[in-house]
Amino acid sequence: xxxxxxxxxxxxxxxxxxxxxxxxxxxxxxxxxxxxxxxxxxxxxxxxxxxxxxxxxxxxxxxxxxxxxxxxxxxxxxxxxxxxxxxxxxxxxxxxxxxxxxxxxxxxxxxxxxxxxxxxxxxxxxxxxxxxxxxxxxxxx
Amino acid sequence: xxxxxxxxxxxxxxxxxxxxxxxxxxxxxxxxxxxxxxxxxxxxxxxxxxxxxxxxxxxxxxxxxxxxxxxxxxxxxxxxxxxxxxxxxxxxxxxxxxxxxxxxxxxxxxxxxxxxxxxxxxxxxxxxxxxxxxxxxxxxx
DNA sequence: CTCGCTATTGCAATAATGTTGCAACTGCAA
DNA sequence: TTGCAGTTGCAACATTATTGCAATAGCGAG
Ligand SMILES: [Mn+2]
Ligand SMILES: [Mn+2]
Ligand SMILES: [Zn+2]
Ligand SMILES: [Zn+2]
Numbered sequence: 001x002x003x004x005x006x007x008x009x010x011x012x013x014x015x016x017x018x019x020x021x022x023x024x025x026x027x028x029x030x031x032x033x034x035x036x037x038x039x040x041x042x043x044x045x046x047x048x049x050x051x052x053x054x055x056x057x058x059x060x061x062x063x064x065x066x067x068x069x070x071x072x073x074x075x076x077x078x079x080x081x082x083x084x085x086x087x088x089x090x091x092x093x094x095x096x097x098x099x100x101x102x103x104x105x106x107x108x109x110x111x112x113x114x115x116x117x118x119x120x121x122x123x124x125x126x127x128x129x130x131x132x133x134x135x136x137x138x139x140x141x
Numbered sequence: 142x143x144x145x146x147x148x149x150x151x152x153x154x155x156x157x158x159x160x161x162x163x164x165x166x167x168x169x170x171x172x173x174x175x176x177x178x179x180x181x182x183x184x185x186x187x188x189x190x191x192x193x194x195x196x197x198x199x200x201x202x203x204x205x206x207x208x209x210x211x212x213x214x215x216x217x218x219x220x221x222x223x224x225x226x227x228x229x230x231x232x233x234x235x236x237x238x239x240x241x242x243x244x245x246x247x248x249x250x251x252x253x254x255x256x257x258x259x260x261x262x263x264x265x266x267x268x269x270x271x272x273x274x275x276x277x278x279x280x281x282x
Numbered sequence: 283c284t285c286g287c288t289a290t291t292g293c294a295a296t297a298a299t300g301t302t303g304c305a306a307c308t309g310c311a312a
Numbered sequence: 313t314t315g316c317a318g319t320t321g322c323a324a325c326a327t328t329a330t331t332g333c334a335a336t337a338g339c340g341a342g
Binding site: 010015016017035036037052053056057076077078 | 298299300301302308309310
Binding site: 070072074075076077078091093094100102106107108109110113114117118119120121122123124125126127128129130131132135 | 211213215216217219232234235241243247248249250251254255258259260261262263264265266267268269270271272273
């Protein structure tokens with residue numbers, strides 16, 4: 001576990017445990033969006049007796065401390081990834097499942113428009129649609 | 142159940158049943174985003190023995206026929222609403238839970254931007270953030 | 283209008299995902 | 313080294329959704 005996360009935990013009176021280190025390292029090394037179950041499986045490759053409930057509790061803690069981000073990219077499942085310095089948004093291809101990251105500067109004038117017209121402050125957005133490979137022509141190949 | 146939905150079902154060889162009529166009518170009359178459980182509760186006010194599994198199966202069918210839209214507005218729950226002619230998108234306030242509809246013309250240049258820069262065809266988008274009442278000033282009151 | 287076929291339903295069991303109570307264990311600070 | 317509060321594993325539980333199956337009931341044919 002990097003100095004960053006370790007320090008945050010210890011400063012706040014939490015303890016460093018192998019379980020927490022492993023969950024964090026899995027997320028750092030994968031760089032993907034992982035479900036709790038996927039994280040648990042990868043943790044168990046190195047430490048087989050680690051329990052799902054520990055993984056859930058660890059994720060809950062890391063999310064609370066803003067070290068990990070929880071995202072809903074579809075029904076019935078939560079995905080986790082390391083919280084990055086600069087926030088990002090998601091394009092989700094409904095055909096192949098591919099997920100692409102975009103950043104505030106890719107949003108054009110939408111945030112200003114929503115704030116001006118609706119008084120709504122956009123923080124994170126998810127766009128469902130079809131990616132380049134899956135037919136931008138609406139053909140849903 | 143309106144002529145519209147009835148006809149679609151019958152044309153395709155499905156049968157009209159009181160259960161299907163009730164689910165459809167609940168969705169039409171509410172105009173809100175309802176969970177399967179809420180729909181079932183309202184159906185049971187008029188027809189108490191209707192079962193949850195029937196509601197789920199009915200919703201699955203109506204979604205498949207594009208009569209109802211299923212939306213994921215957060216983890217752990219699916220919401221249903223009547224599919225409208227003109228598609229819409231959602232602003233979800235993470236503080237008070239309020240959901241606002243916006244339409245394509247409220248999106249500014251985002252769809253064109255995504256298509257041009259990412260080759261991504263946006264179909265439906267969900268924006269998480271904070272509504273007017275819940276402090277556009279990031280104060281999260 | 284009646285009949286019969288088969289789509290549909292209710293029910294209970296099961297699945298999938300996440301949460302919690304609790305006794306045993308263990309970081310870590312003194 | 314030691315003690316204790318934070319943490320874990322486990323099993324039970326909670327919530328949301330799906331499925332197998334026998335009983336029921338639409339609806340088209342006659
Ligand atoms: Mn992401
Ligand atoms: Mn809606
Ligand atoms: Zn795709
Ligand atoms: Zn609000």
